Amino acid sequence: MVGSLTAAVLVAGGVTAAVAVTDGSDSGGTPASSSADAGFARDMAVHHQQAVEMSYIVRDRTDDEEVRRLAYDIAQTQANQRGMLLGWLDLWELPKVPEGAPMEWMGMGDMPPGKDGALMPGMATNAELARLGKLSGKKAEVLYLQLMTRHHRGGVHMAEGCVKRCGVSVERRLARGMVESQESEISLMKSLLEARGAKA
Numbered sequence: 001m002v003g004s005l006t007a008a009v010l011v012a013g014g015v016t017a018a019v020a021v022t023d024g025s026d027s028g029g030t031p032a033s034s035s036a037d038a039g040f041a042r043d044m045a046v047h048h049q050q051a052v053e054m055s056y057i058v059r060d061r062t063d064d065e066e067v068r069r070l071a072y073d074i075a076q077t078q079a080n081q082r083g084m085l086l087g088w089l090d091l092w093e094l095p096k097v098p099e100g101a102p103m104e105w106m107g108m109g110d111m112p113p114g115k116d117g118a119l120m121p122g123m124a125t126n127a128e129l130a131r132l133g134k135l136s137g138k139k140a141e142v143l144y145l146q147l148m149t150r151h152h153r154g155g156v157h158m159a160e161g162c163v164k165r166c167g168v169s170v171e172r173r174l175a176r177g178m179v180e181s182q183e184s185e186i187s188l189m190k191s192l193l194e195a196r197g198a199k200a
Contacts, residue, residue, distance in 0.1 A: 033094045036165035039105025040158065040175065041085040042098045043120060047155055048078040048085075050123055054147060057132050061140035066192060074148065074185065084174065106161040122154015142198045145189045149200040152182040152189075 031037035055075035059068050089096050101109040102120045117126035124132075124147045132143050155178065162175035186200075193200055 030092050031094070031168060033099060034105075035167065036105045036162060037168045037171055038089065038092065038094050039098070039103075040162040040166055040171065041089050042096060043102055043105070044155070044158060044162075044178075045082045045085045045096070046102075047120055047123065047151070047158065048082040050117075050129075051075070051078045051148065051151055051155075052082070054124065054129065054132065054144060054151070057129070058140055058144035061132070061136045061144075063137075064141055067141045067144065070185070070188065070192070071144070077181070081174065081178070088168075088171065103158070105165065106158070120154060121157060122151045124151065138196055142193065142196050145193050145196075146198070146200055149186055149189050149193075152186050156182050156186075 052075045055071035055078075059071045059075075062068060086096055098104075101111075102114065103109060103111065114120065114123065115125065117129070118124060128143075128147060132140060132147065135143055159175040159178040159182070163172055163179065166172045166175065190200055
């Protein structure tokens with residue numbers, strides 16, 4: 001069951017990567033720096049970077065093949081997607097650093113400032129990352145799966161925002177693929193947590 005879910009996630013991630021290779025907006029123009037397209041690219045690049053970091057931490061803290069394989073898949077997929085998002089910002093000649101508050105492009109710029117490194121919904125705090133780096137074995141696996149489940153839920157919310165608001169068609173397709181693959185991974189992580197007697 002877990003193996004088939006992992007395979008489905010990998011296929012979804014591969015399809016996502018395959019479609020996100022060009023810059024094509026519905027209007028044919030370059031997005032503005034204040035657009036949802038640029039905002040999503042900047043914020044999701046930051047969000048993805050933390051997922052990559054967490055995944056490499058847990059790979060060094062456990063010998064469990066299922067969790068190590070999932071962590072590797074997440075790290076590779078999100079690193080590749082992050083490269084696409086930053087590449088589009090380069091192509092559009094737009095700043096990679098947010099000019100306003102995180103999630104402003106989603107109408108959430110007035111939310112309280114993120115604390116201890118958790119800049120956007122779902123992100124882990126620096127204290128949580130430090131704790132993950134000190135645990136090992138089952139304890140590290142459980143914390144990673146819990147943190148990544150929360151992280152994915154925040155990522156899905158953001159990707160759904162792009163599907164609704166972004167004007168660049170290929171970016172909307174990437175966001176739609178993120179929703180599908182991360183929801184599949186959330187389901188997989190739920191199964192892995194249950195097998196370890198833990199909840200998300």
